[in-house]
Amino acid sequence: MSERIPATTIPVQSVAPAHSAEPIVTRSFRGFYRNLRIAGGLVLFGLYFGTVWLTWNGRQAVLWDIGERRFHIFGATFWPEDLTLLTGGLVVCAFGLFFITVLAGRVWCGYSCPQSMWTWLFLWVERLSEGDRNHRIKLARSPWGAGKLLRKTQKHGLWLLISLATALTFVGYFTPIRPLLSDLLALETGAMALFWLFFFTAATYLNAGWLREKVCLHMCPYGRFQSVMLDEDSVVISYDARRGETRGHRRREVDPAVAGLGDCIDCHQCVQVCPTGIDIRDGLQMECIGCAACIDVCDSVMDRMGYERGLIRYASEHQLAGGALRLFRPRLLGYAAVLATMVAALAWGVSSRDLISLEVAKDRSLFRYNAQGQVENSYQIKLLNKAGEARTLLLDISGPDGLVVNGPTRFHLEAWERRELALTVAAAPTALAGVSSDLLFTATDAEASNQRASRPSRFTGPVTH
Structure with a gap:
């Protein structure tokens, strides 16, 4: 008889989904990455809310003027x-x-x-109005009363004010912000x-305010690809399982080595600060937005316990296995080279774009003879100066010998x-x-010959034998 092979049991750990029915209530924390995100957020909010109020040569500096069909970005007009x-x-x-994804995952998110x-901003308002995590949980479970109504009203009122300011700024990029605000205050908005x-x-x-992480979990495709x-x-x-396990x-x-434990004290604070409600100790998951909140709070716990920081940290799979960080690898260098080429091509396209637009439409009639016995064709010409300053254009028409314009x-x-005209x-x-001859219409800037626009057309004449 053949020898029986003993069965092997593979331990399986149940991972609760991040999109459970219970609302996610995050706790406050401090740390380097939180400060970095706040600094970056202040810059981004400043650009968004501030740029719309800048002026350039007597007009709004950044404006997508839908009515005039042109887009102004400071000195450039598109x-x-x-x-x-x-x-x-x-x-x-x-x-x-x-x-960026190949380099460092979802740091954009x-x-x-x-x-x-905006979710972080709304969470800050929520903590300001209702207190930290435990206070918010307690408030949510308490019966309605004057205190609860006041706190909820304050929170939603501030949310609506921020939302209105966001909307006003966004619309201000398409409609001049100053007249828009004046009309809104005068109740004369269209x-x-x-x-x-x-x-x-x-x-x-x-x-x-309401959907928050659900947008990241169910609506955004980025996490899925x-x-x-x-x-x-x-x-x-990443969570360093080799260092953190066994949790306890x-x-x-207590010396963890003597107790047979890893550095993870199983405090669940990394879960409580996560805006999408995942447990990073279960490995990298689609729901992780790379905000590093878990790193900050875990480092603070390690400091209190007297352990080395970095139980949860930014690291590659290769690093966690004991290898070195490899940034300069063929795949990433290839992405960088293609990206640099695309940026250079876009910059060239912007700098060399035509600032003269010329359209030529031939009249529907074929031709006619004028008083001098010449064959005559009619054309409709449309010229556009796409630059932000006045210019003189010269129109030249080339074709058969002896053309008369x-x-x-x-x-x-x-x-x-x-x-x-x-x-x-x-x-x-x-x-x-x-019967038909080629014509070329060319409009040239009188002071900058490199700025020109050309359009071909046809000249129709009689049938000759």
């Missing part, structure tokens, strides 16, 4: 024809996100994502502006001015090589 540059910018941002930033103010106020209030981008050298938030409560004076060929256009082009019948 038009619908420049949307390819916007597409390129979005592609660069997406590729930059891929690069933890430190820069608007959903995270219906469309009121709709968007209400919409973005409600969206901010719901997303940051990050797993295919991480590798064993990606620096992510103990007094500070009947109409103006020199134009003075103010900043962002459009000009539409009609002109005729005539040629002797003997100069035409066939």
